[in-house]
Amino acid sequence: xxxxxxxxxxxxxxxxxxxxxGSSDVALVVNDGPDRHAAAVFTSNRVEAAPVTWxxxxxxxxxxxxxxxxxxxxNACTGVQGFQDTHRTAELVADALRCSxxxxxxxxxxxxxxxxxxDRIERGIDLTAAGLGRAGGSDAARAIMTTDxxxxxxxxxxxxxVVGGMAKGAGMLAPGLATMLxxxxxxxxxxxxALDAALRVSTASTxxxxxxxxxxxxxxxxxxxxxxxxxxxxxxxxxxxxxxEVCASLARQLVAxxxxxxxxxxxxxxxxxxxxxxxxxxxSVTRSNLFKAAIFGRDPNWGRVLAAVGTTEATFEPSSLxxxxxxxxxxxxxxxxxxxxxxxxxxxxxxxxxxxxxxDATATVWTNDLTHDYVHENSAYST
Amino acid sequence: xxxxxxxxxxxxxxxxxxxxxGSSDVALVVNDGPDRHAAAVFTSNRVEAAPVTWxxxxxxxxxxxxxxxxxxxxNACTGVQGFQDTHRTAELVADALRCSxxxxxxxxxxxxxxxxxxDRIERGIDLTAAGLGRAGGSDAARAIMTTDxxxxxxxxxxxxxVVGGMAKGAGMLAPGLATMLxxxxxxxxxxxxALDAALRVSTASTxxxxxxxxxxxxxxxxxxxxxxxxxxxxxxxxxxxxxxEVCASLARQLVAxxxxxxxxxxxxxxxxxxxxxxxxxxxSVTRSNLFKAAIFGRDPNWGRVLAAVGTTEATFEPSSLxxxxxxxxxxxxxxxxxxxxxxxxxxxxxxxxxxxxxxDATATVWTNDLTHDYVHENSAYST
Numbered sequence: 001x002x003x004x005x006x007x008x009x010x011x012x013x014x015x016x017x018x019x020x021x022g023s024s025d026v027a028l029v030v031n032d033g034p035d036r037h038a039a040a041v042f043t044s045n046r047v048e049a050a051p052v053t054w055x056x057x058x059x060x061x062x063x064x065x066x067x068x069x070x071x072x073x074x075n076a077c078t079g080v081q082g083f084q085d086t087h088r089t090a091e092l093v094a095d096a097l098r099c100s101x102x103x104x105x106x107x108x109x110x111x112x113x114x115x116x117x118x119d120r121i122e123r124g125i126d127l128t129a130a131g132l133g134r135a136g137g138s139d140a141a142r143a144i145m146t147t148d149x150x151x152x153x154x155x156x157x158x159x160x161x162v163v164g165g166m167a168k169g170a171g172m173l174a175p176g177l178a179t180m181l182x183x184x185x186x187x188x189x190x191x192x193x194a195l196d197a198a199l200r201v202s203t204a205s206t207x208x209x210x211x212x213x214x215x216x217x218x219x220x221x222x223x224x225x226x227x228x229x230x231x232x233x234x235x236x237x238x239x240x241x242x243x244x245e246v247c248a249s250l251a252r253q254l255v256a257x258x259x260x261x262x263x264x265x266x267x268x269x270x271x272x273x274x275x276x277x278x279x280x281x282x283x284s285v286t287r288s289n290l291f292k293a294a295i296f297g298r299d300p301n302w303g304r305v306l307a308a309v310g311t312t313e314a315t316f317e318p319s320s321l322x323x324x325x326x327x328x329x330x331x332x333x334x335x336x337x338x339x340x341x342x343x344x345x346x347x348x349x350x351x352x353x354x355x356x357x358x359x360d361a362t363a364t365v366w367t368n369d370l371t372h373d374y375v376h377e378n379s380a381y382s383t
Numbered sequence: 384x385x386x387x388x389x390x391x392x393x394x395x396x397x398x399x400x401x402x403x404x405g406s407s408d409v410a411l412v413v414n415d416g417p418d419r420h421a422a423a424v425f426t427s428n429r430v431e432a433a434p435v436t437w438x439x440x441x442x443x444x445x446x447x448x449x450x451x452x453x454x455x456x457x458n459a460c461t462g463v464q465g466f467q468d469t470h471r472t473a474e475l476v477a478d479a480l481r482c483s484x485x486x487x488x489x490x491x492x493x494x495x496x497x498x499x500x501x502d503r504i505e506r507g508i509d510l511t512a513a514g515l516g517r518a519g520g521s522d523a524a525r526a527i528m529t530t531d532x533x534x535x536x537x538x539x540x541x542x543x544x545v546v547g548g549m550a551k552g553a554g555m556l557a558p559g560l561a562t563m564l565x566x567x568x569x570x571x572x573x574x575x576x577a578l579d580a581a582l583r584v585s586t587a588s589t590x591x592x593x594x595x596x597x598x599x600x601x602x603x604x605x606x607x608x609x610x611x612x613x614x615x616x617x618x619x620x621x622x623x624x625x626x627x628e629v630c631a632s633l634a635r636q637l638v639a640x641x642x643x644x645x646x647x648x649x650x651x652x653x654x655x656x657x658x659x660x661x662x663x664x665x666x667s668v669t670r671s672n673l674f675k676a677a678i679f680g681r682d683p684n685w686g687r688v689l690a691a692v693g694t695t696e697a698t699f700e701p702s703s704l705x706x707x708x709x710x711x712x713x714x715x716x717x718x719x720x721x722x723x724x725x726x727x728x729x730x731x732x733x734x735x736x737x738x739x740x741x742x743d744a745t746a747t748v749w750t751n752d753l754t755h756d757y758v759h760e761n762s763a764y765s766t
Contacts, residue, residue, distance in 0.1 A: 379680025
């Protein structure tokens with residue numbers, strides 16, 4: 001169901017021939033109203049793909065009628081022609097839907113530095129427009145997959161209204177810069193301002209805390225649209241809670257499906273002076289190749305955790321640091337704690353807890369281990 | 384020769400039994416004067432090993448009589464006992480050399496989070512003190528190796544005076560956080576202030592621009608000592624040039640010996656607004672796992688270069704970026720340039736040139752590719 005769980009939305013997925021595999025590769029999600037509120041967050045990479053540049057403009061007035069998505073090509077680093085291709089895509093979708101091109105969000109994912117085959121995109125627009133339906137959510141979710149092994153869908157059902165979503169991305173570990181695309185829909189009656197705020201709050205503590213390899217895509221896009229079709233007015237807090245629930249589920253699914261990963265690692269920082277400190281420390285650990293390779297080798301190498309913590313400017317006394325891995329307090333006061341041999345790293349889930357003894361704030365960042373398969377997937381992709 | 388190329392220095396290497404391999408594992412370098420000037424730079428990691436904490440104090444008065452180094456154990460994250468072990472090491476060396484413990488620098492490298500076997504260290508001190516000689520430089524260089532496949536030595540010979548040095552570290556790609564240790568000696572007559580300045584200037588543009596995996600060791604130490612034994616007074620500029628030459632050679636040797644690497648990659652940023660911008664952009668690219676995995680796969684994936692550049696705050700217009708790989712201008716104006724198939728990535732040396740079109744500054748940072756062997760070495764080391 002995902003994006004069509006909420007009333008007022010139709011979706012479809014189709015095969016335009018963009019992927020060598022022959023799998024479906026284009027998706028369309030349409031908001032039939034009565035409201036057509038929209039908000040979106042995009043990659044903060046200064047080198048942004050043409051569809052990101054386009055879609056930033058589309059949502060500026062907080063209205064969007066549809067989202068067209070393609071896998072099999074990122075349309076990034078494609079210059080003026082790339083932007084013209086995105087513009088033309090939006091115009092063709094608008095023609096098919098009888099709406100304005102400036103209300104059509106476009107998302108692309110795949111290899112960067114290559115032009116899209118526009119003849120196939122045009123065919124994809126015809127196919128998806130013709131296939132739109134209230135049951136099309138799962139087809140759409142499948143069509144946006146790249147190296148994902150499973151589609152990602154989530155629904156937060158409330159009393160008479162719902163938030164649903166779909167996402168693609170293999171935990172940011174996937175090849176081709178691991179673009180993360182996500183479309184969320186709701187039939188709640190909400191203001192555009194509340195919708196925008198709910199999205200920003202939710203992504204900041206979910207998608208923004210999944211950091212598999214520290215690399216930032218040129219195409220990342222998360223869109224939320226509200227149709228108001230339930231007729232039920234929802235408070236900003238209720239809305240935020242439901243959007244957060246969907247984002248958290250989808251983010252967790254991204255980590256679990258990370259290409260080439262053999263462990264999902266939650267790095268939890270406790271007793272930080274500020275939440276920003278907690279995130280900075282957690283992120284430093286999740287970006288340490290040495291730590292991530294150690295986890296792949298089932299080595300509870302807490303020294304590499306401490307070394308990563310020590311590179312940050314967070315508030316802490318270096319001699320006070322504690323580290324626990326999967327419940328074993330392997331490091332106490334920055335020195336040897338319980339026997340590291342007690343740590344069981346066979347399960348896929350790994351939980352690292354770092355105590356800074358500096359305050360009350362906490363944060364968790366998710367990552368994956370660094371594996372032979374990661375190197376393989378990311379070295380062999382475009383050749 | 385290395386550290387004993389300069390007059391006034393003796394050195395030795397010996398086997399204390401710290402390594403399972405049975406290879407030599409302790410080294411001693413002694414300055415017999417007449418000057419005993421010293422300077423050092425250390426890791427900026429806030430989680431620093433006991434020998435770093437100790438040695439910072441030793442060089443504060445810009446005098447040191449000797450450097451004792453051990454491989455086979457980093458003595459990091461070992462708390463109060465670790466510091467006591469370093470202190471005792473310095474005292475035993477001082478007893479053997481009839482100097483003050485506060486003039487003995489101590490360096491350690493190996494696994495972190497384990498105590499040193501002090502009985503073996505004591506035996507190593509006896510052996511190295513007994514073995515000191517004018518021809519001992521190469522023995523010392525071999526004794527500090529960990530995963531290095533070859534010892535690293537360099538000499539800059541001038542008219543009547545010389546700078547020599549030794550280093551260990553497998554391009555910061557090596558397991559166990561890849562500590563880089565380096566001892567440099569000179570027989571030039573220089574002031575302690577000039578010696579300190581020469582070291583800082585030289586390391587900033589050599590060792591500080593070798594960045595194989597972005598991980599920062601708890602033990603990194605670069606020491607320089609001047610004996611004045613040549614009797615030749617040298618200007619600060621002459622000294623800096625010679626120290627820089629030795630540091631540049633040793634840094635390049637570290638990259639070339641990087642464990643698990645199949646390519647040495649020079650990322651050169653041109654036309655930056657400032658040198659700091661150039662370094663920031665180069666470092667962002669050298670830390671991109673996706674780019675490094677692509678090079679391993681012989682894939683001239685310039686899109687991953689641009690994506691890494693785009694995450695920095697350096698001054699540039701994103702649509703103006705140019706990228707050349709091994710002489711082929713694969714990206715012009717942030718879009719598709721010459722045919723990527725023309726790029727030959729078979730040679731070990733890879734040269735990436737990024738033009739920011741923003742000014743006159745330039746900088747080069749060296750790194751290695753991300754390979755299966757990197758993951759293997761770093762996942763299997765401590766288990």
